[in-house]
Every structure is written in structure tokens, then in C-alpha cells.
Amino acid sequence: MSADQQQDQLPGDSRFFKRSGPFALKRLLEATGAEAVGNADAETLFEGVAPLHAAGPRHVSFLDNRRYLSLLQETGAGAVILGPAFADKVPEGCTALVSREPYLAWSRVARLFHPLSPAQEKRHPTAVIGENVTIGRQVEIGPFAVIGDGAQIGDGCVIGAHAMLGDHVVLGAGCRIGAHVTLSHALLGERVVLYPGARIGQDGFGFAVGSEGFETVPQLGRVILEDGVEIGANSTIDRGSMRDTVIGAGTRIDNLVQIGHNARLGRCCIVVSQAGVSGSTEIEDFVTIAAQAGLIGHIHIGRKARIGAQCGVMNDVEAGADVIGSPAMPFREFFRNVATLRKLSRK
Amino acid sequence: MSADQQQDQLPGDSRFFKRSGPFALKRLLEATGAEAVGNADAETLFEGVAPLHAAGPRHVSFLDNRRYLSLLQETGAGAVILGPAFADKVPEGCTALVSREPYLAWSRVARLFHPLSPAQEKRHPTAVIGENVTIGRQVEIGPFAVIGDGAQIGDGCVIGAHAMLGDHVVLGAGCRIGAHVTLSHALLGERVVLYPGARIGQDGFGFAVGSEGFETVPQLGRVILEDGVEIGANSTIDRGSMRDTVIGAGTRIDNLVQIGHNARLGRCCIVVSQAGVSGSTEIEDFVTIAAQAGLIGHIHIGRKARIGAQCGVMNDVEAGADVIGSPAMPFREFFRNVATLRKLSRK
Amino acid sequence: MSADQQQDQLPGDSRFFKRSGPFALKRLLEATGAEAVGNADAETLFEGVAPLHAAGPRHVSFLDNRRYLSLLQETGAGAVILGPAFADKVPEGCTALVSREPYLAWSRVARLFHPLSPAQEKRHPTAVIGENVTIGRQVEIGPFAVIGDGAQIGDGCVIGAHAMLGDHVVLGAGCRIGAHVTLSHALLGERVVLYPGARIGQDGFGFAVGSEGFETVPQLGRVILEDGVEIGANSTIDRGSMRDTVIGAGTRIDNLVQIGHNARLGRCCIVVSQAGVSGSTEIEDFVTIAAQAGLIGHIHIGRKARIGAQCGVMNDVEAGADVIGSPAMPFREFFRNVATLRKLSRK
Structure with a gap:
């Protein structure tokens, strides 16, 4: 072909x-x-x-x-x-x-x-539904889906084939959970969309150094995905350790993105493919993080900041700032550096 | 919400x-x-x-x-x-x-x-268990899990929903295999933890250039995960081509990490999210590889070396060295370069 | 162990x-x-x-x-x-x-x-096959596979455990679909290989800014994978928005790679692990993209160009060019820059 x-x-x-x-x-x-x-x-x-x-x-x-x-x-x-x-x-x-x-x-x-098909009231006979699960109206559950005990599924949700929802997860109305998604320790608002293979709610990367090697630190927080959040295919969002990992309303996350434990993203942020946000970093509303950028942990990114592609952010970024480079610097400075170095190399 | x-x-x-x-x-x-x-x-x-x-x-x-x-x-x-x-x-x-x-x-x-629940002797009726499988005591097998012929599952293992264990894989006692994991051509020690969506044991990226295009080179090695290894969500570890891909005891690998065929990591290494190790590279004990770093193939990283975030490592790194940048250089040199370039650009 | x-x-x-x-x-x-x-x-x-x-x-x-x-x-x-x-x-x-x-x-x-086992005519009784599905000879379908209505599966295909093929997908002869693959809105040629956890055909990352937040833009294209294409474990290939996302014959894509909507790759390209190609970018035949490289959208990469590891490509690349660095530049210029900066820093 x-x-x-x-x-x-x-x-x-x-x-x-x-x-x-x-x-x-x-x-x-x-x-x-x-x-x-x-x-x-x-x-x-x-x-x-x-x-x-x-x-x-x-x-x-x-x-x-x-x-x-x-x-x-x-x-x-x-x-x-x-x-x-x-x-x-x-x-x-x-x-x-x-x-x-x-x-x-x-x-x-x-x-x-090309309208989207609305969810139909349909439960594939192979789906495994736990005990005390609450399922709203017009909910569509695909083949081999697994829904844990005590889960709450709002009206009009679509649960894809092979999706695995852990015990007690909560989905607001109109969520669409893609095929092969793993979701646990999580509370979802309305109209949240998870693309295939997204992993939401697993343990964060937390361990202490003991005399015999590393010891896993209990990860006791949750993942909160507010209304309208979308998470791309094969992206991973770890649950919090001591507080919750939170993705604010309307934020869109692309494929293969990593969000570490305790991170908080505000409303209507954009995180492009293969970017990563380390643990406990706080990101205000309307921030854009371009592809393959990485943010270390425990920093703060101000409202409407824009992080360029492949940027390596090691420090706080002010509201409205445009940064790029590794380590991150203002766009203008980065391109001036590139020009300076080119000129010096040609001498 | x-x-x-x-x-x-x-x-x-x-x-x-x-x-x-x-x-x-x-x-x-x-x-x-x-x-x-x-x-x-x-x-x-x-x-x-x-x-x-x-x-x-x-x-x-x-x-x-x-x-x-x-x-x-x-x-x-x-x-x-x-x-x-x-x-x-x-x-x-x-x-x-x-x-x-x-x-x-x-x-x-x-x-x-907040203690972990111990594994319970429990096999979900939907799980598909192959022939001649050996299953230890107190093993928990989730819905839709598939266990291939001849597999050996040690005492106290937990096999998550939709996990797929290929023929003849071996799991030591106390392993926890997350939901949606694919595991084949692999031998696991005790207390190995695989997070959801990890892919372990598939073909490495090996092909030869023929007159008609690329020809796949048989990948005849295995993956060895020693005691206490943990592999993050959606990470990928290819099996070896002619020897084994080996992850040493206690090593912790975060989400979305790639380990190429024949790579060897020592004991108690740390590999942070979205980092990648290319084929046949050898990494000694207690090495740290920070997020989004990349190592080319066929190099050697000495004991206790630390590879910084987004670092691009093209050559061997000595024991105890701290490197960062792309190409990799000592931390001190990297930050001196950054300062020098900033100063020159401002002139 | x-x-x-x-x-x-x-x-x-x-x-x-x-x-x-x-x-x-x-x-x-x-x-x-x-x-x-x-x-x-x-x-x-x-x-x-x-x-x-x-x-x-x-x-x-x-x-x-x-x-x-x-x-x-x-x-x-x-x-x-x-x-x-x-x-x-x-x-x-x-x-x-x-x-x-x-x-x-x-x-x-x-x-x-070590010959590959040929596909056997075998359908696991747990597989769910939709209506009006056409299945060729010697097709092997694993446990819990799901095949949507109207799909066409060519002779000698192998469909792995838990694979999910959406309605009306087409597979040419001899394709091998790995475990846990999600495949939709896609037409595959012959001998296409998808490794475990690959996500093919989901919505691209497309949305418009409305007064109430982001609105998803319908993604109305498909994914075309030509003969002999291979896609690595946990890689993601989004379907097109207005035209198709196309991967040319013989092209090999490694693990954890992202290909954005409407991108086109030519024949016999190589894309190494964790690289990313943004939407609508066009890549000619025999291009190599090394690990962790990123290409922005809407650019053109000429035949036989080679993109180095971690390279950040923001502009067109000419046929036969070798580029590296972020932003991308000729190999020679990149390494001259590195040497110049080192020298200046030591003064």
C-alpha cells in the first residue's frame, strides 16, 4: 500500500x-x-x-x-x-x-x-464491575473494563476497552476514559478526557536511603483532575505523597508527559508532548510548557509564563515571562547568546 | 469540582x-x-x-x-x-x-x-493461566491477567489487572506487577515492582540495512531485573540482543524511561523520569541519572557518577564525576560556560 | 538472584x-x-x-x-x-x-x-470480535483482544493479548500487533509491527481558544502506516486533523517516540527513542532522527538528513545535512562552538 x-x-x-x-x-x-x-x-x-x-x-x-x-x-x-x-x-x-x-x-x-457520538447506555458483558459502584445514566462501558469497588461514575461517561479504574475513584459527568487507561487514587471533575494508556494515580518516585538500600516512602495523596482536563496518550501523573497532585480546570496535557507527585498546575495550562514537571512544582494559570521541556521540583511558575521547547527550568519563573534554553533564560537572551557564540566561533 | x-x-x-x-x-x-x-x-x-x-x-x-x-x-x-x-x-x-x-x-x-495490604491468595476468575505455570502461596491475580505457559510466580506476588506475562517468565517472591504491564523474556528477582504500563522484554531496536530496506536482527537476550528493582509507569526496557539487559539490585527507575538492549545498570542506581540509556551502555553501582538525560550506546559510567537533568552523555564518565550539559561536561565547567557566554553577550 | x-x-x-x-x-x-x-x-x-x-x-x-x-x-x-x-x-x-x-x-x-514462529490459525476464546470483521488465513488472536466492527485483518497477522483495534481499521498481511496496543482510525500496509503499548490513531493535540477555555478541534484524518513500518513500545502516533498522518514504507520508530498529527515521514527513516516530531512536519526518505531530538511543527526535513541526539529543530533542514544542538546547527559548527566556549571560559 x-x-x-x-x-x-x-x-x-x-x-x-x-x-x-x-x-x-x-x-x-x-x-x-x-x-x-x-x-x-x-x-x-x-x-x-x-x-x-x-x-x-x-x-x-x-x-x-x-x-x-x-x-x-x-x-x-x-x-x-x-x-x-x-x-x-x-x-x-x-x-x-x-x-x-x-x-x-x-x-x-x-x-x-462530524459530531461526536453521545455516550450510550451500554455495558459490555465482559466488563468487571466491583461492589457498591454508582453508575449514572447513559454510561458506556467497553469490553474488559474493570471498575473497582465503590467507584462513582457520573452521567454520560464513556469507559474504554481494558480501562482499569481503581477502588473508589470518582468521575464527574461526561468523562471519557480511553482504552487501556490505568486510573487510581483519583477524583475527576466533569468532562475529563484521558487518552489511551494514560497512567493516573500510581505511586510517585519517592524513597529514602536506608542502610539496606532504598525504602519506598508511602505516597498518601491523590490526583485531582478538575473539569475539562485532558491528558494525552501514555502520559503519567503520579499521585501526591503528602498532598494532592492537582491539574486545574481546562488544562490540556499532550502525549508522553510526566507530572510528578504533589505538582500543581493551574487552569487552562498547556503542556506539550514529552515535557516533564517534577514533584511539588507549582504552576499558575495559563502557563504554556512546550515539548520536551523539563521543570525541576519545588519551583514556582507564574501566571501566563511560557516555557520554550527543550527548556530546562531550575528556578522560579515570573508571571508572563518567556524562557528557553537549558538552563532557562529569557528568549531574547537565549537567542543573543546563540548569535554571540556563532560570531566568536567564526573568528 | x-x-x-x-x-x-x-x-x-x-x-x-x-x-x-x-x-x-x-x-x-x-x-x-x-x-x-x-x-x-x-x-x-x-x-x-x-x-x-x-x-x-x-x-x-x-x-x-x-x-x-x-x-x-x-x-x-x-x-x-x-x-x-x-x-x-x-x-x-x-x-x-x-x-x-x-x-x-x-x-x-x-x-x-498506612500499611500496604499483603497479597491475598486470590485469583480472579477471568484470569487466563497457561499450562505448567508454577504459582506460589498467597499470590493475587487480577482480572484479565494473562500468564503464559511455564511461568513461575513466587510467593506473595501481586499480578495486576490486564497484566500480560509471557511464556516462561520467572518472578521471585513478593513481586508486584502493575496493571497493563507487558513482561516477556525476563527473569525477576524478589520484590521487583513494575508500575502500570511498563514494557519489559520486547525486541530491542536492532536492524541491519539490506538491499530491500531494513532487516530486523534477532534479539536473543533477556531482561534480568534483580531483587528490589522498581520500574516506573510506561517505562520501556528492551531485552538484549546477544547478552542480557540487566538492572542491578535495588535500582529505581522512574516513569517514561527507556533502557536499550544489552544495557547494564548496577546496584542502587536512580534513573529519573524521561531519561534514556542507549544500547550496550554499562552503568556501575550508585549512579544517578536525572530527568530527561540521555546516554548514547556502548559507553561506561563509573560508580557514584551523577548525570544532570537533560544531560547528553556521549563519552565515558569517571567514577564519582558530576556532569551536565549536552554534550556532558563537569558541573563546574558547565556553569562557568553559562556565565562566560552571558557576559560576552552583554558586551 | x-x-x-x-x-x-x-x-x-x-x-x-x-x-x-x-x-x-x-x-x-x-x-x-x-x-x-x-x-x-x-x-x-x-x-x-x-x-x-x-x-x-x-x-x-x-x-x-x-x-x-x-x-x-x-x-x-x-x-x-x-x-x-x-x-x-x-x-x-x-x-x-x-x-x-x-x-x-x-x-x-x-x-x-532462531526462526520466528509463523502465525497460527488460532483465536483465543476470550477475544471479542465485532460484526462484519474480515479475517484472513493463519491469523492468531490473543486473549482479551478486541477487534471493532468492520475491521479487516490480512493473512498471517498476529494480534497480541489485550490489543484493541477500533472499528474499520485495516491490516495488510503479516502484521504483528503487540500486547496492549491501541489502534484506531488507521490503515496498515503489510508486515507492519507495533510493539506493546503503542498508541496509534488517537486525537491529535488540537484545540482552539474560546471564551470559556479551550475547545477541541475535530481530528478528521487517519494514520497510514505503510508496508514494513515498525513502531516501538509505548510510542504515540496521533491521527491527522485535516489530512493523514503518514509513516512511509520501511520506517522504523523506536520506543516512547511521539509523532504529531498530520506529520509525514518518508521511506526508511529511523526515529530513535524519545524523539518527537510535531504536527504537520514533513520528513523525506532515509532521514535519521536520533534519541530525544525534537522537531517543531510545519517544517521540512530533506532526504537523508541526520538529526543528532537531543537536537532541537526549529527550521527546515536541507537534504543530506547533519545537524545537532538546540537550536539545530551543522555538526561542525556545534562542536566548534563547544570548543570556543570552553576556551573562552578558561581565560
Whole structure:
């Protein structure tokens, strides 16, 4: 099988994604808050979404990056969602759907055409459910899922195949637990999403040096995942030792990320793939940690700070600061250092 | 659910942790070897452990870091475990429990109040056990566990839900295999702990370049995990190609760590999260490898060397050396380089 | 158990590896294309493979690295596979098997003595198979495997214990899906190998910033793994958002690697452990990405480029270039920088 044979297909392969529609232009405008430029007919029907290069007259497409302007000018799309700066760049016959938040508008149109299936009241007969488990309405439990004694599962949760929920875990409404997830010693808010293979609530890396070697220190805290938190595939979040490990509401964590025991992340933080946060570090709201960055333990990262990719953070970072490098320093200083060293080396 | 609502709770949530006690002061002193300062009553009862800021008169607390001295002075704890240097800093009414190994003492008190449940003789009816498997006494096997033909499971082992043990693996007494672990081609000593999602014994990354592309090289070694080894969640340890991959007794490996084929780690090493050791590298006893460090293959790391976080090690490291940076260099040199470059850039 | 007790054993422990043979020298020469130096008897029988230091007269051994020459001179092996440069270095009584591709020759001899078991037509009774699933001949399905509705499984595939294949995934002939793999929204070519715990096809890390926090952007693409692709243990490959994530034929990906949505890798690339490729990055054929390297999104890496360990790539890389450092720069420049800085710091 070559990639070429497989690739020439629109997004939303109907084998894998539910489809809805068609929808009239006015429905798209309602869903997005975008405005149609020119004399487009509000009743025009659209059938789906497609990238600029592949879209036809019944497709909605999207532009948010100036580097793809040439694709816009050649697109066959019936409509394109874009920001005000690009509104006059659409080719003839294409309707510009202008939004100040074009990516958000795009996201909503894509969801309109490809809605998520709601959870169904369904329990696979192979699932093992413990004693005194409370299960809400419209809960979907997959094959070989294991739910421990005393667990509480809120309405509309989806528990994937082979997921393992330990005794007494609590899930708020609308959580989605991926296949092969391990979850224990944890309290989840609403709409928490755990991707496949995430490990939540195991012992932190804590031991004391004894005369005979290392002795494990009891890890007596929990993991708290607040509303809307998402944890990527194969990421690991250790439970606290003496207090809880806490991930604040809305925070998004990518794949293969490590969060150490007692760490606290605030609201709406972003932690990109393969980054790591060591134990007891505190991170305020709206912090971004880019891929492969590492933070040592017991430090404090201020609100809206941005930690660059592969950054090694050994000290507190002030609110709003942009740091990069290992050890971490302000972005400007880092790139000045790079330039200085290059110049000196060429002498 | 907000974190605030959930957090104001002492460690050891009884939903998740077994509790024991109360215990008299003299029992705590026996368990820890600490000495009580002042005229404390050896019969005073304690009910549990708590952090300094939350502890009450029936709690034991702990201090080992000077930065938390202000919390000590305000604590309501009945007793605090700490080192000799802080013995005279406890507030009135609080008993100082002085230990030269305060963290170890703390660990033992915490374990006293929150003992691990011993393995129970229990086999979940859904577990699939192969032919000619030898299972010791007091072995606990979880739902959907799979144990291959000819495996040997020592006394007191716990095999978690969905764990997969390949044919002929050997587990010494008292091993704890987490949920969703994959284990094959491996011999384990006693008291080995594998956290959820660890992958032990799969093929190493070995292939030869042929005329038609890459050809997989047979990986004919095993993984040997000696007594007391612990491997973190979602870490991966490849089996050897021509000799064994060996992790020495007592070594602790954190989450998301990669150990390549034929690598050998000595006794009581520490490998922190997201670090990686490439194939055929040899690491002596008591080596520490900090988070996100990487070691190339076929090198030798001397006894008690310390590899800093994010360090990139391309050459042998001498016994006792402290290295950091990428490429690795002595700590002192690294930080001198950082200072030099900063100074030159500012000119 | 000490490592010493366990290690003194030849590779290919018969508990874990199938054995075949003995084979005559002429059979080895046929299998490898190597030439025997001197007057070796083509009928001499060999029983297995062994490393230089442990091999006896009925073993074939191997040398490809000058650093092990002293072991060659002392080996008791009956024959050694090696390159022309070492042909005259074998001790008396040992036959040199000379190959211009000694590692490949070695690989084939090792496989001859330790063949892979072919897939058997076998379905564990606990496996859950969905509706309208197409299963080829000689397909082996392990305990607790889950195969979704409409999936297509080619001839000779092996599906490991606890693997989860989502609805409508397609597997070409001869694929091997490891234990605990999660696979969805994906089309696989022939002979694709997924190691335990690999996560293929989950949502990419895509969200838009709304007034109430982040909103997930629908991820409407797929994952395409072409013929012969191998993906390591616990690696994660997100499906595309608007186009497919594609891994080209023959490409080998090691453990704990992250591939972001819409990324495209060409043919016969090598991606070593803990490296990460961000979304929408395009990588041509025969590119090597060493351990712990990271590539930002939306860049282009030319054919046969080599990205060094821990490299941080923020810009396009030309075909054939060797880069290292963070930010990435040519190898030569990187090591000149290192030397310059060391010199300046010592002043």
C-alpha cells in the first residue's frame, strides 16, 4: 500500500467518522458567529469540510496561516473561514466567512459536520464491575473494563476497552476514559478526557536511603483532575505523597508527559508532548510548557509564563515571562547568546 | 469540582489508603530509631501523619527542608520528625522526634499508619493461566491477567489487572506487577515492582540495512531485573540482543524511561523520569541519572557518577564525576560556560 | 538472584526462543552470501550463535567493531562473521566468514538458528470480535483482544493479548500487533509491527481558544502506516486533523517516540527513542532522527538528513545535512562552538 493510493481522500473518512449535514450557509454562520462577505445566498447548502487544495464548491475550508495564501487563491472551496485580514483574498465564487476567531469558528463547523457520538447506555458483558459502584445514566462501558469497588461514575461517561479504574475513584459527568487507561487514587471533575494508556494515580518516585538500600516512602495523596482536563496518550501523573497532585480546570496535557507527585498546575495550562514537571512544582494559570521541556521540583511558575521547547527550568519563573534554553533564560537572551557564540566561533 | 473543595483534607484519604493505629509515642520511636526531645510522655497516642500546615496535636509531621522552617514554627502538630539541626525549632507543645535520617524515619512512621495490604491468595476468575505455570502461596491475580505457559510466580506476588506475562517468565517472591504491564523474556528477582504500563522484554531496536530496506536482527537476550528493582509507569526496557539487559539490585527507575538492549545498570542506581540509556551502555553501582538525560550506546559510567537533568552523555564518565550539559561536561565547567557566554553577550 | 548467576548463559535461552539447526557451513554461506576464508569443510555443522567471548567450536560469532578485536583474537568460536578488513585476524582453528554486509549476514544466521514462529490459525476464546470483521488465513488472536466492527485483518497477522483495534481499521498481511496496543482510525500496509503499548490513531493535540477555555478541534484524518513500518513500545502516533498522518514504507520508530498529527515521514527513516516530531512536519526518505531530538511543527526535513541526539529543530533542514544542538546547527559548527566556549571560559 502506498501513501499516495490512500491519501487522496477528503478528511472525515466515513468508515471512521460520523457525518451530518448538509447544512445551509445560515446554519454555519449561527454555529460560528462568522460573517459572510458579499452576496452569498444564506440557503446555499454545504456538505462537509475540506482543506483548501482539495475542497469543492460544496465544502467549507479554512485559512489561518499566511504561508498558505497561495492555496487560498487557487481553492475550489465554496466557502472559506478566515480572519478579517484575508477577507478580500478569496477567489471569485468562493464565500469568505470572516471571524475574529477563525480557528474556533472552523472547529465548530467541523464538529457540526462530524459530531461526536453521545455516550450510550451500554455495558459490555465482559466488563468487571466491583461492589457498591454508582453508575449514572447513559454510561458506556467497553469490553474488559474493570471498575473497582465503590467507584462513582457520573452521567454520560464513556469507559474504554481494558480501562482499569481503581477502588473508589470518582468521575464527574461526561468523562471519557480511553482504552487501556490505568486510573487510581483519583477524583475527576466533569468532562475529563484521558487518552489511551494514560497512567493516573500510581505511586510517585519517592524513597529514602536506608542502610539496606532504598525504602519506598508511602505516597498518601491523590490526583485531582478538575473539569475539562485532558491528558494525552501514555502520559503519567503520579499521585501526591503528602498532598494532592492537582491539574486545574481546562488544562490540556499532550502525549508522553510526566507530572510528578504533589505538582500543581493551574487552569487552562498547556503542556506539550514529552515535557516533564517534577514533584511539588507549582504552576499558575495559563502557563504554556512546550515539548520536551523539563521543570525541576519545588519551583514556582507564574501566571501566563511560557516555557520554550527543550527548556530546562531550575528556578522560579515570573508571571508572563518567556524562557528557553537549558538552563532557562529569557528568549531574547537565549537567542543573543546563540548569535554571540556563532560570531566568536567564526573568528 | 474545584481543587479547593477537594484539597482541604489530610493525606491518607481512607477511601484509598488503609489506616492503622493509633500508636503510642514509644511505638513510633521503636519504628524509626528517632529520639524524642524533652519530657514527652511515651504513652501519648498519635493517630496519623499530616503536613506541617495541617497537622493537629494527634498527628506526626515532618521537616527536612530549611525553606519550610516558618511552617514548623506555626505547626499544630503533636510531634515532628526532623534532623538534629532543627531540634530546638519546634514550637511549644510539639515534640521533636530527632533522627539522623529524618526522611527514612518519616517514611517508616507513614507506613506504620498506612500499611500496604499483603497479597491475598486470590485469583480472579477471568484470569487466563497457561499450562505448567508454577504459582506460589498467597499470590493475587487480577482480572484479565494473562500468564503464559511455564511461568513461575513466587510467593506473595501481586499480578495486576490486564497484566500480560509471557511464556516462561520467572518472578521471585513478593513481586508486584502493575496493571497493563507487558513482561516477556525476563527473569525477576524478589520484590521487583513494575508500575502500570511498563514494557519489559520486547525486541530491542536492532536492524541491519539490506538491499530491500531494513532487516530486523534477532534479539536473543533477556531482561534480568534483580531483587528490589522498581520500574516506573510506561517505562520501556528492551531485552538484549546477544547478552542480557540487566538492572542491578535495588535500582529505581522512574516513569517514561527507556533502557536499550544489552544495557547494564548496577546496584542502587536512580534513573529519573524521561531519561534514556542507549544500547550496550554499562552503568556501575550508585549512579544517578536525572530527568530527561540521555546516554548514547556502548559507553561506561563509573560508580557514584551523577548525570544532570537533560544531560547528553556521549563519552565515558569517571567514577564519582558530576556532569551536565549536552554534550556532558563537569558541573563546574558547565556553569562557568553559562556565565562566560552571558557576559560576552552583554558586551 | 544475582545477575552473575543468571548471565553466564548463551543467547537464545530455549525457554524464550525457538531453536533450529544444526546447520552445515554451506547452509550458512547460502543464507548470508558470505565467503569462508581458508580450507574450511563445507559440511562442518554449527549449532548456534554466541558472542565472541562465550562461543565454542560449534558456534558462529560476529565482529563489526574494531574495539572488540582483542576478543576476536581470543575467541573459541568455530566461525566468525566479519568484514574483509578483519578477515586475517581470526585465530587458528576459526573460520572467517567474510561479508561486505557483516551485520546483515549475522542477522540472517541468527534468524536461521532462531526462526520466528509463523502465525497460527488460532483465536483465543476470550477475544471479542465485532460484526462484519474480515479475517484472513493463519491469523492468531490473543486473549482479551478486541477487534471493532468492520475491521479487516490480512493473512498471517498476529494480534497480541489485550490489543484493541477500533472499528474499520485495516491490516495488510503479516502484521504483528503487540500486547496492549491501541489502534484506531488507521490503515496498515503489510508486515507492519507495533510493539506493546503503542498508541496509534488517537486525537491529535488540537484545540482552539474560546471564551470559556479551550475547545477541541475535530481530528478528521487517519494514520497510514505503510508496508514494513515498525513502531516501538509505548510510542504515540496521533491521527491527522485535516489530512493523514503518514509513516512511509520501511520506517522504523523506536520506543516512547511521539509523532504529531498530520506529520509525514518518508521511506526508511529511523526515529530513535524519545524523539518527537510535531504536527504537520514533513520528513523525506532515509532521514535519521536520533534519541530525544525534537522537531517543531510545519517544517521540512530533506532526504537523508541526520538529526543528532537531543537536537532541537526549529527550521527546515536541507537534504543530506547533519545537524545537532538546540537550536539545530551543522555538526561542525556545534562542536566548534563547544570548543570556543570552553576556551573562552578558561581565560
